[in-house]
Amino acid sequence: MTAARSPRPTRAVGARKAVAEGVPSGSAPQVGDGRRPIAWLTITAPRGATPTATSTCDCGRNFFAAGHRKVLALIDDHARHRDLCPLHATEERNAA
Numbered sequence: 001m002t003a004a005r006s007p008r009p010t011r012a013v014g015a016r017k018a019v020a021e022g023v024p025s026g027s028a029p030q031v032g033d034g035r036r037p038i039a040w041l042t043i044t045a046p047r048g049a050t051p052t053a054t055s056t057c058d059c060g061r062n063f064f065a066a067g068h069r070k071v072l073a074l075i076d077d078h079a080r081h082r083d084l085c086p087l088h089a090t091e092e093r094n095a096a
Contacts (some may be wrong), residue, residue: 038057038085039055039056039057039058039078039081039082039085039088040055041053042055042056043071050067051066051071052065053070053075055078055081058087059087061081
């Protein structure tokens with residue numbers, strides 16, 4: 001009768017591997033710097049279709065635009081809103 005040998009040790013399945021030097025894969029805990037997003041600009045421009053955009057902010061702003069010119073105008077307006085929004089000014093003061 002032959003004795004059974006124990007299997008060779010293998011690497012753990014699902015072990016973390018580095019994607020690039022210093023960049024681990026998988027979900028590593030994120031350490032924030034205290035900032036958080038308060039305004040979003042979502043643009044959809046499928047090939048051959050009418051572009052649309054939505055500009056929203058935690059202050060209550062919620063605008064929608066459809067069509068090239070209106071979307072470009074909303075993009076400019078969203079950029080101006082970042083300078084005028086009372087929430088954005090408060091976030092910057094708190095970070096300073």
